[in-house]
Amino acid sequence: MAVEVVYRSSRDLERLFMDKAEADRHDKMLELAEALAATLQKVSPELTERQADDIGIFMARHRELFAKAFKNNPEVLAELPESIETGT
């Protein structure tokens, strides 16, 4: 038996990481997802919280692609997978 260090984001207590950098990436992803979900619900109040959260997480998981799309290249969105995935 031994004590070991694990890391987690305060936004998602369930998910533990052995690697601090990975925990940090997960936290940053969730931070963006939350900000997006809040924005989406303001823009379209009839969205359910679940819909806003799902879309926020999907976009945050593909943030590099969306960053390019918003910058100058909407066509990159065609590269996205067809549906929400639960993996990272």
Place this chain on the structure above:
Amino acid sequence: MAVEVVYRSSRDLERLFMDKAEADRHDKMLELAEALAATLQKVSPELTERQADDIGIFMARHRELFAKAFKNNPEVLAELPESIETGT
């Protein structure tokens, strides 16, 4: 009477511009909005077409802000107006 040149985006035949650069900006905004709406409907199939279009247009109108948010700065989303506006 005289003949004059006006410009429009083939994506929005109603809206005429005296300035070609403005018509081009409008076309680019609509191109991004369409790509976003299509993506949103794939991610969240229960979204209505109207919801997907509204969100796509809102995001495309604020593309610089979303580009920053996706790049590294989610806090900028707090600067967005509270609701969808019909102006440019």
